[in-house]
Amino acid sequence: MIDIARFLESPALSPTIEQIRAALDALNTQHIYNPDQHIAPEAYQHDYRAAAVLIPIRSCPDTGELKVLLTQRSLNMRNHPGQIAFPGGKHDTEDSSIQYTALRETLEEVGLAPDCFELLGELGEYCSISGFCIKPVVAEMIRTSELSLSEAEVESVHWVPLYHLLDPNNFKYIERTIGKITRGYFEIHYEDLRIWGVTAGIIFGLYQAIENHSRS
Numbered sequence: 001m002i003d004i005a006r007f008l009e010s011p012a013l014s015p016t017i018e019q020i021r022a023a024l025d026a027l028n029t030q031h032i033y034n035p036d037q038h039i040a041p042e043a044y045q046h047d048y049r050a051a052a053v054l055i056p057i058r059s060c061p062d063t064g065e066l067k068v069l070l071t072q073r074s075l076n077m078r079n080h081p082g083q084i085a086f087p088g089g090k091h092d093t094e095d096s097s098i099q100y101t102a103l104r105e106t107l108e109e110v111g112l113a114p115d116c117f118e119l120l121g122e123l124g125e126y127c128s129i130s131g132f133c134i135k136p137v138v139a140e141m142i143r144t145s146e147l148s149l150s151e152a153e154v155e156s157v158h159w160v161p162l163y164h165l166l167d168p169n170n171f172k173y174i175e176r177t178i179g180k181i182t183r184g185y186f187e188i189h190y191e192d193l194r195i196w197g198v199t200a201g202i203i204f205g206l207y208q209a210i211e212n213h214s215r216s
Contacts (some may be wrong), residue, residue: 024121032205053088112150
């Protein structure tokens, strides 16, 4: 069980690409802690389906600052319209690997080809209330390319500073009662973006992986 109050008071992290790679190499957990799954286990009784997201990280050429690509889902999508997410989607039986799924979805959604990236590693799976176990694949963007957004899936894209996402002071933990069930999730705000639910939970998992490795 994660001590959420302790996490919210933890120091910010500003890792290098190599430190991220080392943390992911050393990672041995199978799942990212999802507080909602623990306080509302009855909502997580699924036959889970596999999915993947890509966490694309680039170094700004002028400053060296690391930034993370996030998308805003199309406002016309049936599921989660307008929410902030990483590029990704469900694993198809034709996909050769879960890493291929993350790269394929990124190409389809924002037009960035697999050769734009060097894979750094993976986080544990994040199991969602919608019935997916999502594998986050972390990648460094090594080649710049013009974005080409899928109008059906992506409203806009945003490069958010990694240091902002890895600062627990920018997190909120929210519990909300819906009917008779109490739900819990993380939320991060950056400028006019509200990053919450699965996406914030995966960012929390990235923080945990890097922080745990820094203490080892």
